[in-house]
Amino acid sequence: MNDRIYLSPPHMGGEELTFIKKAFDQNWIAPLGENVNRFEKDLASYSGRGHAAVVTSGTAAIHLGLKLLNVGSDDEVICPSFTFVATANPIRYQGAIPVFVDSDPHTWNMDPYLMEEAIQDRVAKGKKPKAIIVVHLYGMPAKMDEILNIAANYKIPVLEDAAEALGSSLNGRMCGSMGDLSVYSFNGNKIITTSGGGALLGDNDEVIRKARFLATQARDDAPHYQHSELGYNYRMSNIVAGIGRGQMKVLPERVESRRQNHRRYFQALGKTWLKIGRGSNGLEFSTESPVGIYFLKEPSGFYSNRWLTTILFNPEETDGITSNEIRHILEEQNIESRPLWKPMHRQPLYEDAPRYINGVSDFLFRHGLCLPSGSNLKKENIDRICEKIIEIKG
Numbered sequence: 001m002n003d004r005i006y007l008s009p010p011h012m013g014g015e016e017l018t019f020i021k022k023a024f025d026q027n028w029i030a031p032l033g034e035n036v037n038r039f040e041k042d043l044a045s046y047s048g049r050g051h052a053a054v055v056t057s058g059t060a061a062i063h064l065g066l067k068l069l070n071v072g073s074d075d076e077v078i079c080p081s082f083t084f085v086a087t088a089n090p091i092r093y094q095g096a097i098p099v100f101v102d103s104d105p106h107t108w109n110m111d112p113y114l115m116e117e118a119i120q121d122r123v124a125k126g127k128k129p130k131a132i133i134v135v136h137l138y139g140m141p142a143k144m145d146e147i148l149n150i151a152a153n154y155k156i157p158v159l160e161d162a163a164e165a166l167g168s169s170l171n172g173r174m175c176g177s178m179g180d181l182s183v184y185s186f187n188g189n190k191i192i193t194t195s196g197g198g199a200l201l202g203d204n205d206e207v208i209r210k211a212r213f214l215a216t217q218a219r220d221d222a223p224h225y226q227h228s229e230l231g232y233n234y235r236m237s238n239i240v241a242g243i244g245r246g247q248m249k250v251l252p253e254r255v256e257s258r259r260q261n262h263r264r265y266f267q268a269l270g271k272t273w274l275k276i277g278r279g280s281n282g283l284e285f286s287t288e289s290p291v292g293i294y295f296l297k298e299p300s301g302f303y304s305n306r307w308l309t310t311i312l313f314n315p316e317e318t319d320g321i322t323s324n325e326i327r328h329i330l331e332e333q334n335i336e337s338r339p340l341w342k343p344m345h346r347q348p349l350y351e352d353a354p355r356y357i358n359g360v361s362d363f364l365f366r367h368g369l370c371l372p373s374g375s376n377l378k379k380e381n382i383d384r385i386c387e388k389i390i391e392i393k394g
């Protein structure tokens with residue numbers, strides 16, 4: 001049996017242990033210390049943001065972000081339907097209600113025009129959204145110019161979930177620098193990892209200080225333990241932050257490797273960019289591919305870290321073979337692939353949530369597949385995966 005090829009495994013750079021060892025030598029193992037402070041500085045300067053607070057997960061960072069935007073009980077929050085559940089769950093943690101908005105076909109992220117329709121409809125119902133969460137899925141930036149413009153017109157703050165988009169940019173502005181607040185994740189499968197962790201970033205020093213305060217049980221300034229506010233135990237440890245400092249040194253290389261994976265798959269699998277059109281039976285593939293496989297193009301000015309390479313199969317061109325069948329056959333070859341995110345409006349957990357749907361995320365979920373995309377993925381393995389896919393579909 002061939003060695004297993006994973007979807008997106010961790011990839012250490014070499015200096016992580018040096019930073020961890022220093023923390024051990026100083027016996028500085030607590031959720032405070034030099035590694036935490038320096039990792040926060042590294043993140044802020046890389047993304048071009050004023051300040052960062054590192055925490056135990058991206059989910060925790062989103063939760064703190066919503067709290068700092070004063071999202072509370074029964075408030076509504078606009079959220080893309082096409083995302084990982086961790087984007088939406090913190091809305092519920094706050095007792096608030098997600099309002100799901102479908103994707104645009106050019107970035108797969110929240111459709112700005114549908115978002116504006118949703119806002120207008122919520123306002124007409126007397127429920128102006130308290131905040132907007134925008135996600136850059138698989139590393140592709142969302143249409144931020146349009147989204148930020150609309151958000152500003154309605155005076156609604158934006159929380160940017162850049163968990164998958166560290167290193168991506170839009171016309172030179174980093175993903176994670178554009179929302180009122182923004183979030184990164186360092187989970188095990190992300191573009192860099194601390195084994196688990198996240199960050200909340202913003203330009204207002206006071207707001208980020210407040211995030212650190214809430215993340216350490218909201219302890220008042222007193223020698224005894226006094227608390228006036230509800231806090232959390234969300235702070236990142238000094239050991240974990242040491243991994244983060246090591247990973248930051250190799251981040252540009254990691255982005256380049258993932259982009260190279262994408263180029264190799266694109267070359268080997270027929271070089272066709274996806275175009276979606278509207279036919280008599282709903283959305284359909286509106287170009288033709290020599291192999292029935294399609295890739296998401298970067299619109300002009302968009303720079304994706306290509307965290308995961310995603311492809312779509314048109315069953316009409318692949319003798320009826322679906323992405324799900326391909327996934328099973330790859331699995332038999334010890335190759336891990338994964339369906340695209342199942343839209344939130346299809347999740348039992350959120351069956352009651354309001355939604356504004358145009359069919360794009362359903363189309364992507366039906367036809368799409370994430371391919372192995374690690375920054376340590378070898379060219380021979382990409383060749384092996386592509387040969388297998390081409391063999392399956394004949």
Ligand SMILES: *Cc1c(COP(=O)(O)O)cnc(C)c1O
Pocket residue numbers: 056057058059060083084086087135161163164185186187196197198
């Ligand atoms: C990974 C991820 C998160 C959550 O990050 P964790 O660190 O795993 O809590 C949030 N949103 C998106 C889009 C993600 O991919």
